[in-house]
Amino acid sequence: MxxxxxxxxxxxxxxxxxxxxxxxxxxxxxxxxxxxxxxxxxxxxxxxxxxxxxxxxxxxxxxxxxxxxxxxxxxxxxxxxxxxxxxxxxxxxxxxxxxxxxxxxxxxxxxxxxxxxxxxxxxxxxxxxxxxxxxxxxxxxxxxxxxxxxxxxxxxxxxxxxPAGSGQTVKAANQLIVAGNIGLLAEAILFLEAYGVDTTAAVRVLGGGLAGSAVLDQKAQKMLDRSFEPGFRIELHHKDLGIVTSAAREAGVTIPLGATVAQLMGAARAAGDGSLDHSALFRTLARLSGRDA
Incomplete structure (x- = not known):
């Protein structure tokens, strides 16, 4: 030991x-x-x-x-x-x-x-x-x-x-994928709610197909319940996306979707949601649609 x-x-x-x-x-x-x-x-x-x-x-x-x-x-x-x-x-x-x-x-x-x-x-x-x-x-x-x-x-x-630094590079890619998934999941739930669909049933069937993901499994219910106690805070994900966008620029890699979700995460932080779970990006997207956050 x-x-x-x-x-x-x-x-x-x-x-x-x-x-x-x-x-x-x-x-x-x-x-x-x-x-x-x-x-x-x-x-x-x-x-x-x-x-x-x-x-x-x-x-x-x-x-x-x-x-x-x-x-x-x-x-x-x-x-x-x-x-x-x-x-x-x-x-x-x-x-x-x-x-x-x-x-x-x-x-x-x-x-x-x-x-x-x-x-x-x-x-x-x-x-x-x-x-x-x-x-x-x-x-x-x-x-x-x-x-x-x-x-x-x-x-x-x-x-x-x-070698040294590779772990951080892979983690940056991880955070890029997770943020994009969270943003699209939030948009999908807002879309379903707008049409009066049974969102619990919808999430269950989406999770069984190609749309299924760990993000859907862990974050969809938080969005449905509007319950955003932190597991991983928006302010930290905002920091991580800053790492991604900076590193991508240095490497000459274009990340248009990543840049968009980075801006949305920054807006969520600026709106006072930085201490909430990163699934609370839902609140920013809901506000853009004039819907209940």
């Missing part, structure tokens, strides 16, 4: 850290809001008062943070992981950030004797709680092999997709 420092104990990080603790590892958690360490402590883990304290004796450091600047600060900052962890430590970054930032951080980590994997996840809060996340991993093959036993504790579909 290993000593694991887990930094970032939010909606996703907290259940992941608890799973690792329950699997028999010694997990030391750190979060800027100390109260968020409570579930880990209740599971037998330890709360640290700083990043330096959390990583000092760690065999593995895991991070689950909101955005690129947060990861840069926690990993490469003056009081960060690279300054205080032991050389040779395996670092697994579960955050979703810009691929170019990951590549730069991986280079810095290697120069200082560390091993860094980018391992963004998909599956939302439910996937984190059920240890059923899809994990797309970038980095060295040997490091991936070392990390696999830890990844298997928190995920169900775990795939090494290439």
């Amino acid at each position: 290993s000593t694991i420092a887990f930094i970032g104990l939010g909606i996703m990080g907290s259940p992941m850290a608890v799973h690792l603790q329950n699997a028999g590892h010694r997990v030391i958690g750190y979060n800027r809001s100390p109260e968020k360490t409570q579930p880990l402590v209740a599971a037998g883990g330890t709360a640290a008062g700083s990043v330096a304290e959390a990583v000092a004796d760690a065999d593995v450091v895991a991070t689950m943070l909101p955005d690129s600047p947060d990861v840069v600060d926690v990993l490469a900052g003056e009081d960060g992981v690279l300054a205080h962890a032991r050389p040779g430590t395996l670092i697994i970054d579960f955050s979703t950030i810009r691929p170019d930032v990951t590549t730069e951080l991986a280079g810095q980590a290697t120069e200082r004797g560390f091993r860094l994997l980018d391992a963004p996840v998909s599956g939302g809060e439910a996937g984190a709680k059920n240890a059923a996340l899809s994990i797309m991993v970038g980095g060295g093959a040997e490091d991936f092999e070392t990390a696999t036993p830890y990844l298997e504790v928190v995920g169900k579909t775990i795939v090494h997709v290439g």
Whole structure:
């Protein structure tokens, strides 16, 4: 069993850290809001008062943070992981950030004797709680092999997709597909409601055909019920779509549908829905049609 420092104990990080603790590892958690360490402590883990304290004796450091600047600060900052962890430590970054930032951080980590994997996840809060996340991993093959036993504790579909930054690139593609599906699902439900169709029956039959998807299975009922408690917040998906559009532009790839849904997600955030589940994109599309959101 290993000593694991887990930094970032939010909606996703907290259940992941608890799973690792329950699997028999010694997990030391750190979060800027100390109260968020409570579930880990209740599971037998330890709360640290700083990043330096959390990583000092760690065999593995895991991070689950909101955005690129947060990861840069926690990993490469003056009081960060690279300054205080032991050389040779395996670092697994579960955050979703810009691929170019990951590549730069991986280079810095290697120069200082560390091993860094980018391992963004998909599956939302439910996937984190059920240890059923899809994990797309970038980095060295040997490091991936070392990390696999830890990844298997928190995920169900775990795939090494290439060198450093590849995990973030695949996650960007994932977020593009999910956002597009959510937008079209919202439009379809509004269309069905406008014609007075039994929407519950309609969703059931649509789910059994080519239109079926994990998005339909998990998000349609939220839209029908107008219930948008966050599993994955609009403000985070808005951030992720910013990564997609920026990376696509740099690669010379045109994403007209992605650009449209990125603008819609931005409008949802600007309208005050940023803290709601990303299925609440339905509200923005409903407002455009002058319908009940």
